[in-house]
Amino acid sequence: MVEASGLKSGMVVMLEGELHCVASAGYHAGGGQHGSAVFARVRILKTGHIRELRLHPGDRIEEVALDHKEMEYLYADGVSFYFMDPDTFEQISLPSEIMGAYEKFLQPNMRIPVALYEGEPVSIAFPPAVELSVASAPPGLHEHATSTFKTATLENGMEVLVPQFIKEGDTVRIEVASGKYLERVRRETRT
Structure with a gap:
């Protein structure tokens, strides 16, 4: 208490x-x-x-103290979202009301901490930002202009404003709460 x-x-x-x-x-x-x-x-x-x-x-x-268990997102059927415990392969479902704005950021096989109360799922602990690849983006107006933004479509179908240097195939970090672009994710190239 x-x-x-x-x-x-x-x-x-x-x-x-x-x-x-x-x-x-x-x-x-x-x-x-x-x-x-x-x-x-x-x-x-x-x-x-x-x-x-x-x-x-x-x-x-x-x-109340909740238990957190990392689970793998499987699919949605319009009413519920289904997750699987990767250790026991047990499946659980969460009603779509709980998912809310997180729905558009879910990717198949994505691992997300699920909050459990007495073994029953009650909510998810979604990360504050997700990484998504750019499916399509118009060419930049100027090669080094960073003060103006353009609209790009991400792999999940979401449109977001990004800087001019972002191109198709880039991976970007998006803030989940607002749906805004945060930064480009740089991948290390190995030789």
């Missing part, structure tokens, strides 16, 4: 029988007739919905 005043971003807590991940928490020292309070934004792990809570600093909340 943890007091509401001790809530931190990233913690997983049990509220009303459902698992919630704390997105943000802040303490407000009240004044006058209003007592102090903790304001927290939590995301329901099962549905992805955000709730805003106002708690008393002394309220006790059950903190």
Whole structure:
């Protein structure tokens, strides 16, 4: 159990029988007739919905420790996403609501940490950035111009703005949360 005043971003807590991940928490020292309070934004792990809570600093909340297991993404059938444990070959499914914006970044055979609660999958711990290859990109306007961007199509069908020097076949790093270009991934060439 943890007091509401001790809530931190990233913690997983049990509220009303459902698992919630704390997105943000802040303490407000009240004044006058209003007592102090903790304001927290939590995301329901099962549905992805955000709730805003106002708690008393002394309220006790059950903190939950999740197990993380790296699993291999197999396929999706429109309703669920299927993952396999590479050690036991056991398959699990996660509802599409949990995947949300991560769906477009999933690649077959990609290994992703899956969060488990009492052996049941509840969410995924997607990496902050992924590497994708450029499927098509128009030629650059100027060879060394880096202040202007052009639209490139990635291997997953997503269009993203990239610098002029990016060409077809390059591998780029994309931020998952925003879908923005971060950098070109340089591959070492061996002779």
